[in-house]
Amino acid sequence: MVVSVAGETLVVPLSTISETLSLRCEDMRSLGPKTQVLQVRKTFVPLLDLATELGYRPPQEIEDGAIVLLINQEDGSRAALVVDDIADQRQVVIKGLNDNYGHVRGVAAATILGDGQIALILDPVDLLENATGISRPGAGVPPEALAG
Numbered sequence: 001m002v003v004s005v006a007g008e009t010l011v012v013p014l015s016t017i018s019e020t021l022s023l024r025c026e027d028m029r030s031l032g033p034k035t036q037v038l039q040v041r042k043t044f045v046p047l048l049d050l051a052t053e054l055g056y057r058p059p060q061e062i063e064d065g066a067i068v069l070l071i072n073q074e075d076g077s078r079a080a081l082v083v084d085d086i087a088d089q090r091q092v093v094i095k096g097l098n099d100n101y102g103h104v105r106g107v108a109a110a111t112i113l114g115d116g117q118i119a120l121i122l123d124p125v126d127l128l129e130n131a132t133g134i135s136r137p138g139a140g141v142p143p144e145a146l147a148g
Contacts, residue, residue, distance in 0.1 A: 003083040006056035011121040023066040035133045038080045045078045049135050059137050071124045079128050105130050
């Protein structure tokens with residue numbers, strides 16, 4: 001699935017997305033001063049702002065109606081990723097990055113889209129394992145959390 005966050009185009013593997021949701025503020029709960037969770041059918045899942053997790057912008061208020069991708073991991077755990085927009089669903093050609101750039105936190109590869117734009121392909125498992133969990137404004141993102 002091709003999504004955008006903070007003006008950047010990214011690809012999230014469809015195999016990891018169980019559903020897309022329109023966020024309702026009444027389903028969000030604070031979990032400490034920095035983190036929020038989302039209630040999804042009687043369970044709570046971590047709510048992560050994808051742009052913040054990737055270091056594209058500091059935490060900002062998550063608004064009612066925001067787009068959420070519900071991510072399932074192989075171990076059965078789930079998380080909710082907030083994105084700015086869903087652009088498209090398409091098959092992409094994967095171009096590895098490890099040879100040139102080494103491991104980049106939360107990124108599996110890259111692709112060139114039909115319009116010539118380069119998009120990073122996310123590795124949701126790695127992204128969630130290394131998430132800061134900071135999803136509230138004013139919480140601040142420590143510089144070491146953004147280092148790849």
